[in-house]
Amino acid sequence: MNRSFKIGSLLAIQALVGCSTPLPPQELLQARSAYNAASKSQASQLAPAQLDTAKQALEKAEATFKEEGDEPVTKDMAYIANIRAQIAVAEAGREQASRNKVKVDHDFRNSQLDALDSSKTALEAEKKARAEAEKARKAAEASLKEIAAIKEESRGVVITLSGSVLFATGKSTLLPIAQEKLSDVAKAIGDQGGYKSLLVEGHTDSQGSVDKNQQLSLQRAQAVRSYLITQGVPSDKIRAEGIGSSRPVADNGTAEGRANNRRVEIVVEPNK
């Protein structure tokens, strides 16, 4: 027991003495682990030249350690090898970032083109829609012109319907033919869209009493208003007024002039 212990410790001492290579300095251990980490990182793909420089620096440090042992020169070499390994990692990170940027730049350009395309498409769609609306408006105007006189005034588009077409003399009941025409008018106004409100004005010629004319013109205007409501015009968007004979458009001295003065005007008041 005692003897074997002696032999054991003797062997241990021998091993220590016999170990001619000294322990590597801390710097070399750090350099080894730095290079090891770098070689396992993306540096092998993204910064192979720098990784190779780091490898050579480490080999140089190892060789110096083998020749010189744990000397300041070995530590310096190891320090440099450690730094070179870090440079390889940093260069790989830089390369990765610049590749990312190239990719994102590419995506950015594509996105810009997509945005341009979609705005072009939207613009074309809008143009088309506008052209169609304009066409519908013109068609509506044309169909209105067939049945009524249309003029543009500052208060809006004024549709003038002859009184003789709408009513029998002295009456405020719409004639059957008048209903047909007003249906077309209602449809045309609806097609035109985008109005704020409608004003229906009844006008008479100057024959008869002012009061009576006033009353008749209001009743006629109300008859037209009611009918237009049945044709889909919202009731809160249409008013009726009796103007009587106060606003003639033609000479009340002739039969033709009086016929022109007997009329109903529908004012389409635009959105402001």
Add this chain to the structure above:
Amino acid sequence: MRKLCLATVVLATACGGAAVPQETLTAAKAAVAGAEVAGASSEPKAALHLKLAKEQLGKAEKLIADGDNEEASREIDRAQADADLAFSLAKEATAKKEASDTQEQLERLKQHSK
């Protein structure tokens, strides 16, 4: 004559020790300047290595003044490595920032065109 020349050269090298490492010193100083221009001062890890490089260069210059060219040369090599690392780290930071800025712009563009 020729033999004498050779002998003089051998003698000079033997007596005077290592020559002043002027070339590597200049190169290392240039590397430090390069790292500074690349923005190493504004990137913490790069700034650390820039500082180390400068310190080592200072030490090297002192050693040269003291005539210890061999040790000066080793300090210069360390300085060169640190300056190179400072440069690489600064460049890496710049590239990462550029990439993330571009990414951000892309996100904004996508948001905008939604």
